[in-house]
Amino acid sequence: MNIYNAIKEGTKILKKNNIKFSALDCEILLAEVLKKQRKYLILNLDKKLNRVNLEIYKNLIKQRSNGKPVAYLTKKKDFWNSEFIIKEGILIPRPDTEVLIEATLELFKYKDYANILDVGVGSGCIILSILKEKQCFYGTGIDVSSKSISLSKLNAKKFSLENRVKFIKTDVDNFCHGKYDLIISNPPYVNSGKIKYLEKDVRNFEPKLALDGGLDGTFKIFKIIEKASTLLKSNGRLVLEIGYDQKTKIIGLLKKRRFYINNIIKDYAKNDRCIISTKIN
Numbered sequence: 411m412n413i414y415n416a417i418k419e420g421t422k423i424l425k426k427n428n429i430k431f432s433a434l435d436c437e438i439l440l441a442e443v444l445k446k447q448r449k450y451l452i453l454n455l456d457k458k459l460n461r462v463n464l465e466i467y468k469n470l471i472k473q474r475s476n477g478k479p480v481a482y483l484t485k486k487k488d489f490w491n492s493e494f495i496i497k498e499g500i501l502i503p504r505p506d507t508e509v510l511i512e513a514t515l516e517l518f519k520y521k522d523y524a525n526i527l528d529v530g531v532g533s534g535c536i537i538l539s540i541l542k543e544k545q546c547f548y549g550t551g552i553d554v555s556s557k558s559i560s561l562s563k564l565n566a567k568k569f570s571l572e573n574r575v576k577f578i579k580t581d582v583d584n585f586c587h588g589k590y591d592l593i594i595s596n597p598p599y600v601n602s603g604k605i606k607y608l609e610k611d612v613r614n615f616e617p618k619l620a621l622d623g624g625l626d627g628t629f630k631i632f633k634i635i636e637k638a639s640t641l642l643k644s645n646g647r648l649v650l651e652i653g654y655d656q657k658t659k660i661i662g663l664l665k666k667r668r669f670y671i672n673n674i675i676k677d678y679a680k681n682d683r684c685i686i687s688t689k690i691n
């Protein structure tokens with residue numbers, strides 16, 4: 411079978427299984443099998459696949475048909491300006507989270523030094539993206555998942571950032587080390603009752619621990635605000651990702667803890683996605 415037909419057949423199968431971006435997914439998976447860029451496929455549509463590669467590709471298409479996300483199949487995901495190593499059991503970085511990186515870089519654009527804490531570090535995508543951009547920043551990433559801590563360490567090594575970041579496996583409740591200029595987090599913020607309505611790729615494959623924010627979705631955010639009120643330096647910043655309908659509740663929680671609200675930022679779909687606040691003395 412040549413590349414053209416492999417993509418055509420794969421697309422047909424994925425479409426039948428209601429996979430949204432069927433042709434794109436096939437191209438990404440086939441490029442991964444051939445260890446080439448996607449543009450290679452377009453330039454070599456007539457090229458025949460050998461038997462081994464065809465079998466590997468068919469197997470990936472089968473897994474994708476069942477809903478397994480592409481990033482878990484290719485074991486990588488682009489985020490901000492880097493390619494992160496991804497493993498099953500860890501949340502796949504989302505483009506919406508890039509809003510937090512952009513906002514943070516703007517906020518700290520004249521600062522040469524900052525000590526950062528990333529709560530719920532996952533793959534390390536947030537803290538490592540910031541450290542890559544700001545050469546004199548240092549940081550700590552915490553997560554209750556040991557898989558997340560080892561993946562973050564792997565990504566830190568990939569980007570040669572091991573000397574400026576440490577990762578600690580802990581529940582945010584039990585963490586009480588250091589004082590920070592910035593605490594940043596993309597916490598689990600999905601209402602427990604709504605998890606079953608998420609897309610099947612997410613619902614069936616991504617870790618509940620990374621999604622479940624309790625009864626109204628704000629339980630973990632509340633914990634982070636509590637923690638930030640003791641771990642932030644005076645005038646330190648708290649940058650939080652939130653659910654599209656959580657703004658009012660979170661602003662209330664922040665004000666109760668004497669945070670000043672600086673800004674609410676929308677994501678690419680124009681939903682409220684990020685709150686920036688400052689700890690007042």
Ligand SMILES: C[S@@+](CC[C@H](N)C(=O)[O-])C[C@H]1O[C@@H](n2cnc3c(N)ncnc32)[C@H](O)[C@@H]1O
Pocket residue numbers: 501502503504507529530531532533534535536552553554555558580581582583596597598599619620621630
């Ligand atoms: C939404 S994911 C974010 C992952 C990553 N920061 C990102 O943006 O892709 C939330 C992370 O919080 C972690 N987490 C959940 N409960 C936690 C807790 N009580 N203490 C620390 N981390 C927690 C999860 O394991 C998960 O990695």
